[in-house]
Amino acid sequence: MTTRIVVTGTDTGIGKTVFSAGLAGLLDGFYWKPVQSGLDEETDSEAVERLAGLPSGRVLPEAHRLKSPLSPHRSAEIDGVSIEAADLAYPVLPTPLVIEGAGGLMVPINRQTRFIDIFAEWRLPVILCARTELGTINHTLLSIEALRARSIPLIGIAFIGEEVADTQRTITEFGAVRQLGRLPHLVPLTRETLRKAMFAGFDLAKIAGGE
Numbered sequence: 001m002t003t004r005i006v007v008t009g010t011d012t013g014i015g016k017t018v019f020s021a022g023l024a025g026l027l028d029g030f031y032w033k034p035v036q037s038g039l040d041e042e043t044d045s046e047a048v049e050r051l052a053g054l055p056s057g058r059v060l061p062e063a064h065r066l067k068s069p070l071s072p073h074r075s076a077e078i079d080g081v082s083i084e085a086a087d088l089a090y091p092v093l094p095t096p097l098v099i100e101g102a103g104g105l106m107v108p109i110n111r112q113t114r115f116i117d118i119f120a121e122w123r124l125p126v127i128l129c130a131r132t133e134l135g136t137i138n139h140t141l142l143s144i145e146a147l148r149a150r151s152i153p154l155i156g157i158a159f160i161g162e163e164v165a166d167t168q169r170t171i172t173e174f175g176a177v178r179q180l181g182r183l184p185h186l187v188p189l190t191r192e193t194l195r196k197a198m199f200a201g202f203d204l205a206k207i208a209g210g211e
């Protein structure tokens, strides 16, 4: 089965890229970051190259690489370019493909379109990355509601951070959503520690099984 999975999250900086690297490695697939904003530090694609342990060529080139580490719609304006939904048509490959958004669901790619609108068009199954720390119940349930309102298939939640059992239970119960697993904060964060943590923390059958 060709698995195309969108990895999104409740916010920026919560661990979507690290989780995507681990997932692409587990699936032995490809990774694609359609829009990268911020080029001065390691990009998401470079991080996945470093962490996923995939053969070369499996990290696909971004459709847009924008200089400023801002919301893509603004970063594009500063660079004098415009991101159109058509630019973000995902590649059709015979192997698993992990596609990472930018920030959270409502992040705009231009002044009319947000990532969630693209995901609604794509209709691909989504994994929602969520923190476990205080504040995540609200952010996660709001994100789930937004996905459900647009009938975007939600495979489940990938928790990132230390275990907070009641928070994770509260989210899965109120959200009527599966907990796919949890990726702790890894020290050190390496290809090896990530692969080990993904095997230990996630059930691939749950993920590949779709919504």
Ligand SMILES: Nc1ncnc2c1ncn2[C@@H]1O[C@H](COP(=O)(O)OP(=O)(O)OP(=O)(O)O)[C@@H](O)[C@H]1O
Pocket: 009, 011, 012, 013, 014, 015, 016, 017, 018, 019, 044, 101, 102, 103, 104, 160, 161, 183, 184, 185, 186, 187, 189
């Ligand atoms: N499980 C983890 N263990 C250790 N460090 C982590 C983990 N997850 C994320 N980090 C670190 O936290 C920072 C943000 O993570 P990451 O880049 O994955 O966030 P993101 O959600 O992809 O952000 P963006 O919205 O910019 O794509 C990075 O420095 C990353 O190395």
Ligand SMILES: C[C@H](N)[C@H](N)CCCCCC(=O)O
Pocket: 012, 013, 036, 037, 038, 068, 069, 070, 071, 072, 102, 103, 104, 107
């Ligand atoms: C720059 C950052 N690393 C991401 N690529 C983009 C995050 C956009 C967040 C927009 C917002 O929610 O305010």
Ligand SMILES: [Mg+2]
Pocket: 016, 017, 018, 044, 100
């Ligand atoms: Mg990222």
